[in-house]
Amino acid sequence: MSEPLAPQYNPSTIESELYRWWTERGLFSPESHAPGSGEPYVIQMPPPNVTAVLHMGHGLNNTVQDVLIRFERMRGRRALWVPGTDHAGIATQNVVERLLAEQGLTRFDLGRDSFVERVWAHVRETGAVILEQLKAIGSSADWSRTYFTLDEGLSQAVRETFVQLYEKGLVYRGHYIINWCPRCLTALSNEEVDKEEVDGKIWHLRYPLADGSGHLTIATTRPETMLGDTAVAVHPADERYRHLVGRELLLPVVGRRIPVVPDAAVDPDFGSGAVKVTPAHDPLDFEIGQRHGLPTIDVMTPEARISLVAPERFQGLDRYEARRQVLTELEHAGLVERVEEHRHAVGHCYRCATVIEPRLSDQWFVRMEPLARPALAAYREGTLRFVPERRGDDYTSWLEGIRDWCISRQLWWGHRIPVWYCDADGCGMTTVSRTDLTVCPGCGGPARQDDDVLDTWFSSWLVPFSSLGWPKQTRDLTTYYPGHTLVSSPDILFFWVARMIMSGLHFMGKVPYTRIYLHGVVRDTQHRKMSKSLGNGIDPLEVVERYGADALRYSLISGMSVGTDVILDPRDLESTFAPARNFANKLWNAGRFILSNLEGPTRPLAGTHAAEVRREELTLADRWIIARCDATVVEATEAYERFRLNEAAAAVYRFIWSDLADWYIEQVKPRLYGDQQGGDVARAVVVQTFDVALRLLHPVMPFITEALWRRFPGRPETASISVAPWPRHDSRAQDPEALRDFGLVQELIGAIRGIRAEYGVQPGQVVRAVVSAGERFTEAALEQERATIIRLAKLSAVSFAPNHERVGGHAVLSDRTSVFVPLGEAIDIGRECSRLGTEAERLLRLVESQEKKLGNEQFVSRAPAEVVDREREKLTTWKEQRDVLVKKRELLGCG
């Protein structure tokens, strides 16, 4: 700890060492940092896929969570961040299938058991790499509680849930049209289908009447499904077709006779007003079929090829080949009336982007309406709140229109459905069981388990309690359920967030979180979502390597305001991440400077606040920085509390860079060097304000703040900033007078610097300055910071006197204090006249518009008195500032 610090901050070694130290000390477990004290504060990490590789989306999501958990941990809560990984049924199965494909194998070559074993082997072998990556960005999750959704305990929870829901009639098996991915060969829920607008065509086709007396024209976007048509439907009130209802058509290509049925679901204004009915391949057609007792003819295989029930010449054709073939035949028969361009939404598999095929099959469903009702109520009563609030509307509308959840998947990787069938003649019993069965409880014959597995989300919707031990009544469960804040991206609002609310209410009787914070999405400068396929991603680990985890985190947090997306430029990492790295370096050097100047005596402070030093011993600058520091505590704390993390980060940035480094440290230097008078107080103030700044920044930049904080003298070897108390606002630090007066000192120095720059005064050359009284800036105030003014403005002397000298640079401060820098022959009178003239004109414009405002009868009578007063004051100030300038111009003899 005592080796000299390098002038350039090098995060890579420091970060990994500190992370190891944190975990060795168990600082991320609530038990170790605050035994038995403080209210629990719990966040559940959205479990990443077990095979996932860290991308910026994870980076943002986990940084936000880490900021919140570190903030609450420092505030003394028993902060618990529960991490885990998701077995991710389809995604993981696809990964392993791809690996098999490289050896020319399919999962069917291996068979179910060895395939599943193979997936386990893969998952174990590659490990949860992503968890290690989350550590690299500083995530302070409690890794001792890491779960995997296929763990024994969570599997128990899944089974318990399924059985309970089944027993209440909320899980059922049904024969319906579901979304089917012909590539993944499984059913999907509605949420797992990405709708995408595509330019397609709509064909108007003639179906001849069976008796040869003409035809009926139908409109379709999917001509190939006509192979499975079993009717044509028209609206019952449609005059055009009323005479055809009940008659028969001869289905072209196939030659089947099909009826014309009346059904109110048909929109007479769309297409031709007549719709072909294919009950096995369209959800609406299925319903029409149900109502009219129509047969269902499934003309497609699971792979979306034409099945054996279709005419032989179509069998085995891919659905799009079949479309072409059908159209060719219809054209030859002269049955294509016309073709129109048609833009419509087509569903795609969210895992492989294959076009979804609506398919009739037996699946397991969860009846959602009874679960949705309490979830809606929780939101409407205000138990559950969204940040930003408008996300509550999405939540509400989804729940209001909720449809049953198809939970069975025709996959091998996942939780097997806990249902056993008996195939014995005369028994045929279906048993839903918490434990595995081998024999049928009804007849003692062999029991056969359902082949399917459950939707991945059927395990992840339980994690707020299953990760804590449920269904066992564990200590963790009673202590840490319900949690507090859920941090997520809006794209899994329905998949995961809303469902957790429902399961939490149903199984635990309480919402799992009271706050749902939905942050934005990481995009590139063209506002496209970062993705592997677009090649516009940024690898967070590359950023960590080049700029440090703190820089990554700061960049993400500062680029994010509530509810908006984060835009990062993948083509220019340097300008994207350098500002945050530069900030870290600035902080490092401020720390280095302070640490190297603590040799002399330091005023010991009993508590943690610099305001404890007696006021008489403080300089104006001391009082100013103490007040600014306290204001920053208030500002940052409120911002963190309100999830305005970017504002918290900006407030601390401003304090550290603009206040502490640019002004206070510059001001305090002479007092720190050697054994100067007041050095003890200066050291106390600089250490305390820096300490506060580090603590305020720690949630966002945990590594560098820890690295510096630990190095301060008197710090116990075991102390960590991650469990240091959060800085508290101290009203004794408030000091409006100091803020105002030191503000004028800053203004004065700035004015002199401006004059120097304007006239190209050599940096090494000292000049004189004369200050004459303004409203606030008295000789006493100047006296207090005389040395500071002289040093920072590079003066030989500053005097307080009315200035009548003619040749020099002039400026006026906001309180009408005027400043004069005599420059002898160096001054160009003409230049100074025009400079003052421009400034006077600017003020004149302000004065004029202000006079107009105050001359407005309406304004004076209707605006609040205090606003009017304030505006009057402004006018006076500007007027007088202008007068001063005009007088100076006269003095100079300007034309």
Add this chain to the structure above:
RNA sequence: GGGCGAAUAGCUCAGCUGGUUCAGAGCGCCUGCCUUACACGCAGGAUGUCGGGGGUUCGAAUCCCUCUUCGCCCACCA
């Protein structure tokens, strides 16, 4: 088809309850500095019809309407 969000400096964005941060920050740009914490720095500077139009108001970047552009979500018109 329905709903939502965004549009402010060349770029990325703040600006919350209309008036004391009101036109801001960072990057980039220009000028000058290796001033013993930091050139990943310091000092100074230039840059805006606050997307267009209309309205409410004493007063609008801020509230309302409308249009334009971009983006997102939802939806069984085949």
